[in-house]
Amino acid sequence: MATGKPPAGGAEKRNQEGKSGQEGKPTREKRGVPSGLWLRCGGCGATVFRKEVEQRLSTCPDCDFHMYLSAAGRIAAVLDDGTFEEWDGNLSPTDPLEFEDKKKYRERLIAEQKRTGLRDAVMSGSGMIRARRVAFGVTDSAFIMGSMGSVVGERLTRLVERATEQKLPLIIVSGSGGGARMHEGIFSLMQMAKVSAALARYSEAGGLFISVLTNPTMGGVAASFASLGNVIFAEPKALIGFAGPRTIKATIRIELPEGFQTSEFLLEHGYIDRIVRRAELKSEIARVIDYCGWS
Amino acid sequence: MSTTALSLPFEKRITEIEDTIRKLEVLEPRTGDVRDQIRAQRKVLNETVKSIYSGLDPWETVRVARHPDRPQLTDYIDLVFDEFVELHGDKFFGDDRAMRTGFAKLDGMKLMLVGHQKGKTTKERTECFFGCAHPEGYRKAMEKMKLAAKYGLPIVTMIDTPGAYPGIGAEERGQAQVIAESMMAMSRLPVPIICVVIGEGGSGGALGIGVGDRVAVLEYAYYSVISPEGCAGILWKSHDFAPQAAGALKITSKHLHDMGIVDDVVEEPLGAAHRDPYQMAGRLKMYLLKTLRELEQIPTDELLSQRYEKYRQMGRYLEESEASNSTSENS
Numbered sequence: 347m348a349t350g351k352p353p354a355g356g357a358e359k360r361n362q363e364g365k366s367g368q369e370g371k372p373t374r375e376k377r378g379v380p381s382g383l384w385l386r387c388g389g390c391g392a393t394v395f396r397k398e399v400e401q402r403l404s405t406c407p408d409c410d411f412h413m414y415l416s417a418a419g420r421i422a423a424v425l426d427d428g429t430f431e432e433w434d435g436n437l438s439p440t441d442p443l444e445f446e447d448k449k450k451y452r453e454r455l456i457a458e459q460k461r462t463g464l465r466d467a468v469m470s471g472s473g474m475i476r477a478r479r480v481a482f483g484v485t486d487s488a489f490i491m492g493s494m495g496s497v498v499g500e501r502l503t504r505l506v507e508r509a510t511e512q513k514l515p516l517i518i519v520s521g522s523g524g525g526a527r528m529h530e531g532i533f534s535l536m537q538m539a540k541v542s543a544a545l546a547r548y549s550e551a552g553g554l555f556i557s558v559l560t561n562p563t564m565g566g567v568a569a570s571f572a573s574l575g576n577v578i579f580a581e582p583k584a585l586i587g588f589a590g591p592r593t594i595k596a597t598i599r600i601e602l603p604e605g606f607q608t609s610e611f612l613l614e615h616g617y618i619d620r621i622v623r624r625a626e627l628k629s630e631i632a633r634v635i636d637y638c639g640w641s
Numbered sequence: 642m643s644t645t646a647l648s649l650p651f652e653k654r655i656t657e658i659e660d661t662i663r664k665l666e667v668l669e670p671r672t673g674d675v676r677d678q679i680r681a682q683r684k685v686l687n688e689t690v691k692s693i694y695s696g697l698d699p700w701e702t703v704r705v706a707r708h709p710d711r712p713q714l715t716d717y718i719d720l721v722f723d724e725f726v727e728l729h730g731d732k733f734f735g736d737d738r739a740m741r742t743g744f745a746k747l748d749g750m751k752l753m754l755v756g757h758q759k760g761k762t763t764k765e766r767t768e769c770f771f772g773c774a775h776p777e778g779y780r781k782a783m784e785k786m787k788l789a790a791k792y793g794l795p796i797v798t799m800i801d802t803p804g805a806y807p808g809i810g811a812e813e814r815g816q817a818q819v820i821a822e823s824m825m826a827m828s829r830l831p832v833p834i835i836c837v838v839i840g841e842g843g844s845g846g847a848l849g850i851g852v853g854d855r856v857a858v859l860e861y862a863y864y865s866v867i868s869p870e871g872c873a874g875i876l877w878k879s880h881d882f883a884p885q886a887a888g889a890l891k892i893t894s895k896h897l898h899d900m901g902i903v904d905d906v907v908e909e910p911l912g913a914a915h916r917d918p919y920q921m922a923g924r925l926k927m928y929l930l931k932t933l934r935e936l937e938q939i940p941t942d943e944l945l946s947q948r949y950e951k952y953r954q955m956g957r958y959l960e961e962s963e964a965s966n967s968t969s970e971n972s
Contacts, residue, residue: 439958442900447886448877497956500956503953531891535848539824540952540953545825546826547949569845572817589805594808597808602809617818
């Protein structure tokens with residue numbers, strides 16, 4: 347606080363941080379080669395064959411770095427083929443504050459929808475994991491940093507409520523560098539309370555919530571549903587935390603330790619249960635359901 | 642309370658009139674003419690304060706909410722409550738001075754008081770990290786609220802923080818996790834909960850003790866998903882755009898009430914709480930008493946389902962109905 351500026355809270359968007367999280371995302375056209383044959387790995391910097399990366403669920407063949415994987419890719423990687431049934435796909439974002447920075451939020455939304463093919467940063471529904479029916483949600487970090495606005499909050503809350511009614515195990519895969527979405531202001535902040543309240547009821551009803559943290563999971567997403575799993579998994583080397591590294595650096599003015607706010611750091615400090623490689627995620631989830639879940 | 646040294650830029654005219662009155666007041670002998678002048682100047686002062694404070698823009702409101710003379714939790718402990726029995730322990734790591742918790746009596750009503758403290762002196766501000774709590778602070782708050790629930794005491798929280806502390810230790814001790822757990826726990830505690838934003842309602846750090854049956858803000862307090870500076874830094878790429886960000890984020894009491902985010906706005910004395918902490922405390926006390934009595938009438942099951950519904954309906958989105966192909970806007 348030596349700067350005299352108040353520290354940013356946990357809900358901000360941190361688009362400059364966790365750059366590695368951006369690797370392998372659908373590249374904006376101006377940067378070129380969106381559908382090229384080669385990709386650069388955000389972990390080791392090696393130039394790798396796109397096809398090979400895709401076959402490995404977007405992990406690097408050289409260093410096993412876990413790159414960005416879209417919501418659709420997540421569904422394909424975790425759920426049994428063809429079992430996903432979308433819920434609440436008819437919800438779209440609006441612009442309650444008529445928010446405008448350098449760009450109008452309305453225009454930003456349209457651009458993001460075009461670029462990602464998603465209505466907002468979330469997909470949710472039901473599906474099977476090795477023949478076990480589950481409620482499944484995922485946030486996609488490509489859509490305004492995977493930040494949580496009203497649609498993300500509402501779809502996840504409905505997901506939790508249906509999981510409670512139908513007695514389904516609940517899996518949410520978080521990828522959000524943005525935390526709560528600034529452009530929807532206080533409405534975004536309140537989504538944290540809304541989803542958490544639904545999870546409280548789900549938990550009391552005996553539900554099993556497996557939260558999977560991926561690169562990056564920050565701010566208001568980390569400080570709500572993502573941290574409320576009965577069992578918490580994280581993919582290797584994901585950036586996970588409350589405040590962004592830049593905010594922390596600006597506040598305390600010392601270099602951050604090596605590996606700070608990674609999955610490994612969280613495991614060491616006792617905040618996650620297991621680090622799970624993407625290839626093993628499906629079987630690890632199925633195993634936990636066998637131990638604890640309704641099914 | 643002297644505001645001369647700490648006055649805000651838009652209060653310059655107010656300070657000038659106050660100086661004039663002060664000079665007139667020490668004139669000897671105090672003739673009828675001087676008395677008339679003082680009376681006239683006081684009238685001008687009142688009107689000036691009224692006109693400046695009725696036209697504050699969002700950024701100016703933020704400045705008022707952060708005013709160094711603005712009453713803090715400890716002032717309200719002295720002025721609103723009959724007794725405060727501080728409970729320090731989080732039973733895990735340490736005593737976070739940015740978060741104060743303890744038993745309190747309000748006109749004889751027993752309750753649990755939880756709130757942020759920013760600090761009044763340089764030493765206290767440093768101890769309190771300027772009102773930015775660490776995980777141990779939220780853990781302490783959560784423990785004390787659970788204690789209150791066990792013994793049937795209602796809970797009052799007072800929110801005044803720029804945000805939860807961003808630091809290495811805070812991350813190591815689970816800042817994100819403890820805020821999430823605190824919100825989740827508050828949503829289910831079987832006692833009435835009133836949350837009042839008394840100054841700054843900074844993001845997750847505020848919401849971490851901000852889930853309740855009634856949420857109020859003082860008239861010149863603000864509540865935001867991110868600090869205006871933080872938002873400006875990210876979206877405008879410069880902190881200099883904080884005033885624009887403050888406007889865009891819609892963080893003032895009026896906006897929050899209009900949008901259905903807060904239930905009540907507690908009106909501040911003329912020229913904001915820092916000009917008259919006693920009157921502010923009196924109003925806050927009235928509000929708390931009235932609201933507690935209301936909430937105590939509600940059966941616990943009903944209270945919990947109303948609390949759930951309160952947050953359940955927050956959010957704005959479009960919902961297309963497949964049958965009629967029409968689109969309705971929620972809330």
